[in-house]
Amino acid sequence: MTVDHPLKQPGHRLRVTVDEKTGYLHIEGNAAGLEYLAQICRNIIGQPPGQQQWHLSEAFTTLDEGSPDIMLIYRKEFES
Numbered sequence: 001m002t003v004d005h006p007l008k009q010p011g012h013r014l015r016v017t018v019d020e021k022t023g024y025l026h027i028e029g030n031a032a033g034l035e036y037l038a039q040i041c042r043n044i045i046g047q048p049p050g051q052q053q054w055h056l057s058e059a060f061t062t063l064d065e066g067s068p069d070i071m072l073i074y075r076k077e078f079e080s
Helices: 031-044
Strands: 014-018 025-029 053-056 070-073
Touching (some): 014 031, 031 053, 031 070
């Protein structure tokens, strides 16, 4: 089965940082970058087990330089 996940395009900006003082996770991006993130979230919902996650990483060019790796995971058991 092929899963149609979006690919980051030139012009998408998405950066993740952790504020060491507050511990807050900051997700920052331009409109295209935040829409890219939203599209990933929409696409993993309802996928078969094993395809309900998406890795964001500087190495995969899905995050801006200096961002920590992130895994987005859909958990059906959280629905109840």
